[in-house]
Amino acid sequence: xxxxxxxxxxxxxxxxxxxxxxxxxxxxxxxxxxxxxxxxxxxxxxxxxxxxxxxxxxxxxxxxxxxxxxxxxxxxxxxxxxxxxxxxxxxxxxxxxxxxxxxxxxxxxxxxxxxxxxxxxxxxxxxxxxxxxxxxxxxxxxxxxxxxxxxxxxxxxxxxxxxxxxxxxxxxxxxxxxxxxxxxxxxxxxxxxxxxxxxxxxxxxxxxxxxxxxxxxxxxxxxxxxxxxxxxxxxxxxxxxxxxxxxxxxxxxxxxxxxxxxxxxxxxxxxxxxxxxxxxxxxxxxxxxxxxxxxxxxxxxxxxxxxxxxxxxxxxxxxxxxxxxxxxxxxxxxxxxxxxxxxxxxxxxxxxxxxxxxxxxxxxxxxxxxxxxxxxxxxxxxxxxxxxxxxxxxxxxxxxxxxxxxxxxxxxxxxxxxxxxxxxxxxxxxxxxx
Amino acid sequence: xxxxxxxxxxxxxxxxxxxxxxxxxxxxxxxxxxxxxxxxxxxxxxxxxxxxxxxxxxxxxxxxxxxxxxxxxxxxxxxxxxxxxxxxxxxxxxxxxxxxxxxxxxxxxxxxxxxxxxxxxxxxxxxxxxxxxxxxxxxxxxxxxxxxxxxxxxxxxxxxxxxxxxxxxxxxxxxxxxxxxxxxxxxxxxxxxxxxxxxxxxxxxxxxxxxxxxxxxxxxxxxxxxxxxxxxxxxxxxxxxxxxxxxxxxxxxxxxxxxxxxxxxxxxxxxxxxxxxxxxxxxx
Numbered sequence: 001x002x003x004x005x006x007x008x009x010x011x012x013x014x015x016x017x018x019x020x021x022x023x024x025x026x027x028x029x030x031x032x033x034x035x036x037x038x039x040x041x042x043x044x045x046x047x048x049x050x051x052x053x054x055x056x057x058x059x060x061x062x063x064x065x066x067x068x069x070x071x072x073x074x075x076x077x078x079x080x081x082x083x084x085x086x087x088x089x090x091x092x093x094x095x096x097x098x099x100x101x102x103x104x105x106x107x108x109x110x111x112x113x114x115x116x117x118x119x120x121x122x123x124x125x126x127x128x129x130x131x132x133x134x135x136x137x138x139x140x141x142x143x144x145x146x147x148x149x150x151x152x153x154x155x156x157x158x159x160x161x162x163x164x165x166x167x168x169x170x171x172x173x174x175x176x177x178x179x180x181x182x183x184x185x186x187x188x189x190x191x192x193x194x195x196x197x198x199x200x201x202x203x204x205x206x207x208x209x210x211x212x213x214x215x216x217x218x219x220x221x222x223x224x225x226x227x228x229x230x231x232x233x234x235x236x237x238x239x240x241x242x243x244x245x246x247x248x249x250x251x252x253x254x255x256x257x258x259x260x261x262x263x264x265x266x267x268x269x270x271x272x273x274x275x276x277x278x279x280x281x282x283x284x285x286x287x288x289x290x291x292x293x294x295x296x297x298x299x300x301x302x303x304x305x306x307x308x309x310x311x312x313x314x315x316x317x318x319x320x321x322x323x324x325x326x327x328x329x330x331x332x333x334x335x336x337x338x339x340x341x342x343x344x345x346x347x348x349x350x351x352x353x354x355x356x357x358x359x360x361x362x363x364x365x366x367x368x369x370x371x372x373x374x375x376x377x378x379x380x381x382x383x384x385x386x387x388x389x390x391x392x393x394x395x396x397x398x399x400x401x402x403x404x405x406x407x408x409x410x411x412x413x414x415x416x417x418x419x420x421x422x423x424x425x426x427x428x429x430x431x432x433x434x
Numbered sequence: 435x436x437x438x439x440x441x442x443x444x445x446x447x448x449x450x451x452x453x454x455x456x457x458x459x460x461x462x463x464x465x466x467x468x469x470x471x472x473x474x475x476x477x478x479x480x481x482x483x484x485x486x487x488x489x490x491x492x493x494x495x496x497x498x499x500x501x502x503x504x505x506x507x508x509x510x511x512x513x514x515x516x517x518x519x520x521x522x523x524x525x526x527x528x529x530x531x532x533x534x535x536x537x538x539x540x541x542x543x544x545x546x547x548x549x550x551x552x553x554x555x556x557x558x559x560x561x562x563x564x565x566x567x568x569x570x571x572x573x574x575x576x577x578x579x580x581x582x583x584x585x586x587x588x589x590x591x592x593x594x595x596x597x598x599x600x601x602x603x604x605x606x607x608x609x610x611x612x613x614x615x616x617x618x619x620x621x622x623x624x625x626x627x628x629x630x631x632x633x634x635x636x637x638x639x640x641x642x643x644x645x646x647x648x649x650x651x652x653x654x655x656x657x658x659x660x661x662x663x664x665x666x667x668x669x670x671x672x673x674x675x676x677x678x679x680x681x682x683x684x685x686x687x688x689x690x691x692x693x694x695x696x697x698x699x700x701x702x703x704x705x706x707x708x709x710x711x712x713x714x715x716x717x718x
Contacts, residue, residue: 090451091557092558093715094715096452099452104449105447111556118482120482121485125481132471133474137470138470
C-alpha cells in the first residue's frame with residue numbers, strides 16, 4: 001500500500017485500566033489507614049498483591065490501522081467498545097498502554113462542544129477562550145470571528161454573559177467555534193447529538209463541507225445514518241478489538257447484524273433496538289418512558305419489511321410509560337439513502353385528536369398505517385422518535401429498511417419515484433375535433 | 435518504532451504518541467506554541483474574579499490593609515515584637531504582598547484540576563498551564579498591592595535603598611516558589627482529593643512559620659539563616675531587603691538556602707507532575 005498521504009498510523013494500540021483505577025480518586029486517609037495497617041499485614045504474612053493481568057481491563061487491545069489524507073473515517077461500536085478511548089488516545093488526552101500512534105499535522109479534537117465555556121464570560125470572550133483551548137491562534141480567531149458569530153446566529157448577544165443564553169444558543173455558539181477550527185486532522189465525538197433538529201442538520205452540513213475540503217476526519221458516532229452518509233470508511237470496534245475495517249455501509253451492516261438482527265428484520269427489540277438508538281436525552285432525574293419494540297407488519301399482522309404498494313403497511317411501537325407523561329409525541333419518518341426525509345407522520349398530526357396524548361404508567365402500543373396506494377418502488381429507512389413535552393427524547397434511526405414494490409398498472413419505464421400515490425385522473429374532451 | 439520510516443511521514447509536525455516511561459523532560463517548544471492559551475487562562479481567571487465581586491478591585495486593597503493593621507496592633511503594640519527601625523505596619527505590609535500572592539496561589543492552584551476537569555478530560559492542552567495560570571493571575575492583585583505599598587512608603591517618607599532595582603528578581607522568585615509548591619499540591623490533589631481540604635490548615639501553619647506578621651529579628655542571629663529552609667522566608671526577607679533595606683541578619687545565606695530548596699522543589703515537582711500527568715484523564 002502506498003504510504004503517500006499517510007497522516008495517521010495506529011500500530012498495536014492497547015489501553016488497559018487497572019480495576020479500581022477508574023474510581024474517581026482516593027482519599028488521603030485511605031493511604032494513611034493503609035500505611036498504618038501495613039505492619040499488621042506484614043506481621044500476618046499477608047502481602048499486598050501487585051496488579052496481576054486479571055486485574056486489568058483492556059479498553060482497547062491491539063488496534064492497528066492507517067488513515068490517509070482526506071479520508072473520513074467512522075468509528076462505530078456499542079458503548080464500551082473502545083471508541084471513546086481510541087479517540088482520547090488520538091487526542092493525547094490519555095496515553096496508550098502499548099503500541100503507538102503517529103500523526104502528521106495539527107490535530108483538533110472535539111470531544112464535547114464548549115469545553116472551557118464560562119457562564120460569567122460574554123459570548124465574545126468565550127469565543128476567544130474556547131477557540132484557544134481548541135488550539136486556534138488568537139489571530140485566527142480574530143480573522144474568523146464574524147463568520148463564527150454569524151454561523152451561531154448570536155450577533156445581538158455577543159456582549160451578554162453566556163449564562164443568560166438559552167441552552168440552544170450556548171450549544172450553537174460552541175459548535176460554531178469548533179466548526180471553524182482548521183486542523184489537518186479533526187477528531188469528532190458525538191457532537192452532533194446536540195441542539196434541535198434544525199441545528200443538527202446545520203452541523204451535519206458543516207461536517208460535509210469539512211470533508212469536502214479534503215480534511216482528514218475521524219468521527220465517532222452512534223448515529224449510523226450520519227456515519228453512512230459522511231464516512232467513506234468505518235471501523236467497527238467490539239470489546240476493544242477491531243472487528244472490521246472497511247466501507248462504511250459494510251461496517252454499519254455488520255454492526256447491526258452483531259447487535260442482533262439484520263436491517264431486514266421486521267421486529268426490532270432488545271439489544272438490536274438499543275443499537276439503533278441514535279439519541280436519547282433525559283431531562284430531569286429519570287426517564288418517563290422507554291421503548292421496547294418496533295415492528296413493521298403487513299395486512300395480515302405478520303412481521304415483514306417488504307410490501308406491495310397495494311397493501312397497507314403498519315408500524316407498531318411498543319413502549320412502557322414509567323411516570324405519567326402529559327403529552328407524548330410519536331414520530332415516524334421514512335428516509336432515503338441520502339438521509340432525505342421522504343415521509344413524516346406524527347401522532348399529533350390528526351386534528352381530530354383533541355389535546356395532547358396523556359398517558360399514565362403502563363405498557364402501550366401505538367401503531368400507524370402507511371396506506372396502500374402511496375409508494376412507488378422504494379427502499380426506505382424507518383426512523384422512530386418518542387418525544388415528551390419536557391423534551392425527553394428517544395430517537396431510533398434506520399430501525400429497518402423497508403422495501404415497497406409498485407403494484408399499480410403504470411410502468412416504471414420513465415423512472416422511479418418514491419411516492420406513486422393513487423390519485424384520480426380524469427380525461428375529458430376539451431374541444432371536439434372538427 | 436522502526437516500522438515507521440520518516441519517509442512514510444514526510445514533512446514536519448509529526449507527533450508520536452506512546453506510553454512514556456521514566457524521566458520526561460518538559461517540552462518547552464510545545465509550551466511556547468501554546469503560550470496564547472496560557473494568556474487566555476490567566477485572563478479568564480482575572481476577569482471572573484472581578485466580575486463576581488461587588489466592590490471588585492477594592493478587595494485587593496482592603497484585605498492586606500486590614501491584615502497589616504491587625505498584625506501591627508497584635509504583634510507590634512501588644513506583643514512588643516521588634517520592627518527593626520521601621521513602622522510595624524510597613525514591616526508587615528512589605529511581607530504581606532508576596533505572601534498573599536503565595537497563599538492565593540496555594541488555594542486556587544491546588545483545586546485547579548478539579549475546577550477545570552473538562553480541560554483535562556475533553557481536550558489536550560499542556561496540563562502544566564492549569565496550576566500555573568492561577569498563580570499568574572494573582573499578579574494583578576500583587577501589582578495593586580505594590581502600588582499601595584509605594585503609597586504607604588511615601589506617607590512615612592521612607593526611601594527604598596538603591597538595590598530596590600533587584601525587586602523584579604525577588605518577584606520572580608516569589609512566582610517560582612509558588613509554582614514549585616503548587617505543582618506538587620495540584621498533582622497530589624488529583625490523586626488524593628483531600629489535599630485541598632488541608633490547604634486552610636497548611637497555609638495557616640506556613641504563615642506562622644514565615645516572618646510575615648513579625649520580623650526575622652525575633653530569631654537569634656546565628657540561627658536566622660536557617661529559616662531559609664522555608665523558601666517563603668527567603669522571598670519575604672528578600673522583599674524587605676529590597677524595599678525597606680532591612681538586613682535581618684545574613685540575608686545572603688538565608689536566600690541561598692531558600693534558592694536551593696526551591697530548586698529542589700521545582701525540579702522534583704516538575705518530575706512528579708510529569709509522571710502523574712499521564713494518568714490525570716483517567717483519574718480526575
